[in-house]
Amino acid sequence: MRTAVIGLGLIGGSLLRALAAGGHEVTGFDADPATRELARESGFSIAGSVTDAVRHSEVTALAVPLTVLPRVAAELAGHDGLVTDVTSVKGPVRDLMGARRFVGGHPMAGKETSGFAVSEADLFAGCAWVLCLEPHETDLADWLSLARLVTSMGARVVPVTAAEHDVAVAQISHVPHLFAAVLAEQIAGNPLAGALAAGSFRDGTRVAATRAELTAAMCGGNVTAVRGELRQLIGDLERMATALEQADPVAALIPHLEPGARARRAWPAVPGAPERLPASVGALLDLGRSGGWVTSVGDGEVVALRPESDRKLL
Amino acid sequence: MRTAVIGLGLIGGSLLRALAAGGHEVTGFDADPATRELARESGFSIAGSVTDAVRHSEVTALAVPLTVLPRVAAELAGHDGLVTDVTSVKGPVRDLMGARRFVGGHPMAGKETSGFAVSEADLFAGCAWVLCLEPHETDLADWLSLARLVTSMGARVVPVTAAEHDVAVAQISHVPHLFAAVLAEQIAGNPLAGALAAGSFRDGTRVAATRAELTAAMCGGNVTAVRGELRQLIGDLERMATALEQADPVAALIPHLEPGARARRAWPAVPGAPERLPASVGALLDLGRSGGWVTSVGDGEVVALRPESDRKLL
Numbered sequence: 065m066r067t068a069v070i071g072l073g074l075i076g077g078s079l080l081r082a083l084a085a086g087g088h089e090v091t092g093f094d095a096d097p098a099t100r101e102l103a104r105e106s107g108f109s110i111a112g113s114v115t116d117a118v119r120h121s122e123v124t125a126l127a128v129p130l131t132v133l134p135r136v137a138a139e140l141a142g143h144d145g146l147v148t149d150v151t152s153v154k155g156p157v158r159d160l161m162g163a164r165r166f167v168g169g170h171p172m173a174g175k176e177t178s179g180f181a182v183s184e185a186d187l188f189a190g191c192a193w194v195l196c197l198e199p200h201e202t203d204l205a206d207w208l209s210l211a212r213l214v215t216s217m218g219a220r221v222v223p224v225t226a227a228e229h230d231v232a233v234a235q236i237s238h239v240p241h242l243f244a245a246v247l248a249e250q251i252a253g254n255p256l257a258g259a260l261a262a263g264s265f266r267d268g269t270r271v272a273a274t275r276a277e278l279t280a281a282m283c284g285g286n287v288t289a290v291r292g293e294l295r296q297l298i299g300d301l302e303r304m305a306t307a308l309e310q311a312d313p314v315a316a317l318i319p320h321l322e323p324g325a326r327a328r329r330a331w332p333a334v335p336g337a338p339e340r341l342p343a344s345v346g347a348l349l350d351l352g353r354s355g356g357w358v359t360s361v362g363d364g365e366v367v368a369l370r371p372e373s374d375r376k377l378l
Numbered sequence: 379m380r381t382a383v384i385g386l387g388l389i390g391g392s393l394l395r396a397l398a399a400g401g402h403e404v405t406g407f408d409a410d411p412a413t414r415e416l417a418r419e420s421g422f423s424i425a426g427s428v429t430d431a432v433r434h435s436e437v438t439a440l441a442v443p444l445t446v447l448p449r450v451a452a453e454l455a456g457h458d459g460l461v462t463d464v465t466s467v468k469g470p471v472r473d474l475m476g477a478r479r480f481v482g483g484h485p486m487a488g489k490e491t492s493g494f495a496v497s498e499a500d501l502f503a504g505c506a507w508v509l510c511l512e513p514h515e516t517d518l519a520d521w522l523s524l525a526r527l528v529t530s531m532g533a534r535v536v537p538v539t540a541a542e543h544d545v546a547v548a549q550i551s552h553v554p555h556l557f558a559a560v561l562a563e564q565i566a567g568n569p570l571a572g573a574l575a576a577g578s579f580r581d582g583t584r585v586a587a588t589r590a591e592l593t594a595a596m597c598g599g600n601v602t603a604v605r606g607e608l609r610q611l612i613g614d615l616e617r618m619a620t621a622l623e624q625a626d627p628v629a630a631l632i633p634h635l636e637p638g639a640r641a642r643r644a645w646p647a648v649p650g651a652p653e654r655l656p657a658s659v660g661a662l663l664d665l666g667r668s669g670g671w672v673t674s675v676g677d678g679e680v681v682a683l684r685p686e687s688d689r690k691l692l
Contacts, residue, residue, distance in 0.1 A: 172576055192574055222573055229574075235564040236575040240582040243557050245638035246614040250549040250607070252641035255669025255685060257546040259536055260506055261645065262486055267581040268554040272642040276635035277628075284628035291622045293564070294615060300560040301612050308605045314591075314598030321590035324559035327566035328586040331575065355569025371569060 065089070065213065068121035070114055070136055072099050074175060075150050076127025077183025080108055082217045085185040093117035095132075099180050114139040121145050123213060125169070130285050134160060146206050152233060153286040154196050154226035165203065167210050168196035168226055170233075171219060189218035192357060197223045199345050208343055212361040220357035220369075223348035227289075234289035239297060241271050241279045242290075248272035333371030341368050379403070379527065382435035384428055384450055386413050388489060389464050390441025391497025394422055396531045399499045407431035409446075413494050428453040435459050437527060439483070444599050448474060460520050466547060467600040468510050468540035479517065481524050482510035482540055484547075485533060503532035506671065511537045513659050522657055526675040534671035534683075537662035541603075548603035553611060555585050555593045556604075562586035647685030655682050 065088045069080045072094040080103065083090040091109045093116070094100050104110045111117035114136060118124045126149040128136055133149065137160055140147065148169045149157055157168050173191040175182060193214050197207055211221045224232070248269040251258035271279075283290045300320070307316035333355055341347045343366050351358070356370025379402045383394045386408040394417065397404040405423045407430070408414050418424045425431035428450060432438045440463040442450055447463065451474055454461065462483040463471055471482050487505040489496060507528050511521055525535045538546070562583040565572035585593075597604045614634070621630035647669055655661045657680050665672070670684025 172574055192576075194574065222570070224570060228570060232568060232571040232574050235561075235568065235571045236579040240561055240578045242615065242618050242635075243561060244578075244582060244642075245635045246611050246618070247549075247554055247557060248638035248642040248645075249614065250553075250611075250641075251645060252637050254546060254549065255647070256536070256538060256542060256667055257549045258641075258645055258647055258685075259666075259669040259671060260486055260508065260543075260546050261550040262506075264554045264558075264585045265550040267584045268558060269638070269642050269645075270581045271578045272638045274639065276632050276639045279635050279639075280628045280631040283622065283631060284626075287622050287627045291619060294619050294622070297560050297564075298612060298615050298619065300563065301556065301608060301615070304556050304560070305605060305608050305612065308597065308601050308608070312598075313601045314594045317594040317597060318590050321556075321559045321593050323566050324562035324583070324586045325588065325590045325593075327564075327572075328558075328562040328583050331562075331565060331572055331583075333569070333572055352573075353570055355573040357573060371572075 065209075066120050066122045067213075068092070068111075068117045068124040070117060070124065070126050071095075071128035071132075072103050072180045072183070073127065074178045074180075074183050074187070075171065075173070076125070077103070077180035078173075078185065078187035079125055079127060079150070081183060081185035082188060083213075084108065086213075086216055088213075091117045091121065094180070095128075102180050115143075118143050118145060123148065123210065125150060130156070130281075133157060137161060137164075140164070146210065148195075148210055151285075152237075152282060154194070154229045155288070156285065158196065158198070158226045165206060167202055167207050168194075168229075169210070169214070170194040170229065171214075173219075186218070188214075191219050192222050193219035194222045194224055194229050196226045196229060197345060197348055197352075198225055199349070202345075204343070204345060207348075208361050208366075211358055211366070215358060215360050220359065222352050222357045224352040225349065228353070230286050230289040231293065234286055234293040238283045238286055238290045239293050241274065242283065242294060243297075244269045244272035245279070335369035336372040338367050338369055340365050379523075380434050380436045381527075382406070382425075382431045382438040384431060384438065384440050385409075385442035385446075386417050386494045386497075387441065388492045388494075388497050388501070389485065389487070390439070391417065391494035392487075392499065392501035393439055393441060393464070395497060395499035396502060397527075398422065400527075400530055402527075405431045405435065408494070409442075416494050429457075432457050432459060437462065437524065439464060444470070444595075447471060451475060451478075454478070460524065462509075462524055465599075466551075466596060468508070468543045469602070470599065472510065472512070472540045479520060481516055481521050482508075482543075483524070483528070484508040484543065485528075487533075500532070502528075505533050506536050507533035508536045508538055508543050510540045510543060511659060511662055511666075512539055513663070516659075518657070518659060521662075522675055522680075525672055525680070529672060529674050534673060536666050536671045538666040539663065542667070544600050544603040545607065548600055548607040552597045552600055552604045553607050555588065556597065556608060557611075558583045558586035559593070649683035650686040652681050652683055654679050 067090045154168045171193045310316035358366045381404045468482045485507040624630035
């Protein structure tokens with residue numbers, strides 16, 4: 065396949081390497097001349113502009129920050145190839161791309177470090193990679209060819225609408241960052257608490273050390289979903305606080321703790337046997353909603369895994 | 379020193395071993411005959427009743443669950459030796475002990491497993507061990523002899539009032555358990571979120587897997603402080619939700635994230651040079667409040683460590 069990668073940081077650089085390693089024709093571009101030079105020295109075909117990079121591309125991946133996407137999208141105005149992206153919010157990107165041939169993506173991969181220098185061809189092996197599928201909007205053939213490309217890099221493709229994706233990442237990443245921040249702030253005013261803090265504090269606040277600007281940009285980029293999920297969890301905490309006001313606070317608190325305890329013990333889910341599914345929008349979205357993913361794409365069907373039903377019911 | 383340990387689970391058993399290893403005379407007791415037998419077979423002096431165990435004891439440690447403490451305290455009615463405990467809440471225990479010679483304690487040590495079989499002599503090496511010091515109430519000589527005993531086991535003694543202890547553990551342990559529970563519950567209703575969850579979810583919810591009864595008992599035992607701190611953090615989260623409603627949510631959110639980010643990056647604090655402090659209630663409580671601890675007890679003075687001031691100011 066003829067491919068292009070725009071933006072050669074950790075994710076884009078790793079994608080460039082993975083596509084080349086998979087035998088695809090791939091051209092890269094980065095706005096930073098030093099990064100372009102570094103990538104060229106590593107033996108890759110690097111263009112001097114977005115337009116040149118995508119000239120013959122069948123699939124183009126935009127691996128630039130959310131704030132840069134509008135500018136890059138504008139540069140793709142005349143291009144009719146399939147475009148995908150790798151940003152961590154999908155609703156706003158879907159709106160931005162309008163009527164172009166586009167399938168939003170989000171590889172759940174990363175490292176503590178960033179930049180082309182630390183990129184690697186096998187970064188995506190085993191990771192979940194969301195590919196957005198909007199009923200009556202996404203071209204299923206485009207979705208399947210992208211899913212084939214992504215599964216060939218060893219990633220698990222999760223089919224999901226942009227709206228469902230944004231709620232899920234608010235739940236499992238963005239709101240946890242806000243929780244970590246308020247937990248960590250407690251020791252700012254109480255050095256004694258810092259001296260006594262151990263495991264539950266260490267783990268519950270780990271992501272609070274992230275730069276405030278990065279966490280704010282992440283949450284602000286997904287503001288509708290984050291606000292909704294945060295309000296929901298504030299309600300849950302309010303109900304716990306009320307339980308702690310009852311005559312028997314221990315008995316009153318238990319039912320508020322049990323669903324989370326069960327859910328955490330059953331996570332991560334153990335997949336059942338591989339199944340063959342028709343490559344239809346309905347079957348794919350049902351797979352994603354049940355916690356499953358595509359492992360390979362065949363002719364009119366996909367091979368998929370999903371959590372064992374007995375564990376789902378735990 | 380002549381010592382006794384009542385309750386021979388992980389903490390009590392480890393204390394029995396550590397005291398014996400330190401050359402102290404120590405007698406143990408556990409309500410469970412099989413545990414007594416196991417401890418006897420390990421070569422320890424084990425009594426047949428609480429009364430027998432404490433008969434000649436200068437310092438007695440009660441290492442029984444909070445719910446069992448009232449019964450054991452009643453059995454100590456005629457005993458005039460110094461008594462301490464190891465439970466994770468200090469205000470209710472202080473109330474329970476009334477006018478007896480008592481110094482509340484809380485070693486911040488533990489393991490995933492429990493019982494005498496997994497106890498070990500060096501469990502307390504390097505751990506923080508709270509010893510409660512109430513102005514106009516605690517006998518300073520009693521506190522110092524207990525601090526000498528505890529530091530001789532390699533623990534860092536943190537001097538603190540019961541009320542300050544209970545607020546600090548609500549902040550760094552009890553409320554984090556409640557936060558973990560509501561975060562984990564999110565994936566119960568959304569298998570998709572479970573499939574996408576990675577590092578921030580894994581760490582932020584780790585302690586949610588604890589049995590609901592144990593978490594409820596822990597929070598219920600410290601109900602006043604937990605309720606207060608939980609309400610405080612709900613307020614912090616409300617302010618974040620309001621920030622996310624502003625025209626520029628990213629800019630509005632940053633100031634709510636920065637204090638936690640700074641506090642988490644500065645944790646754990648790096649201690650400055652050892653200092654000698656007068657062994658006075660005021661100096662000791664000031665040490666605890668500034669995040670410091672006693673490393674050894676001398677004649678009318680203690681050697682202490684506390685966070686470097688430049689890191690405190692970060």
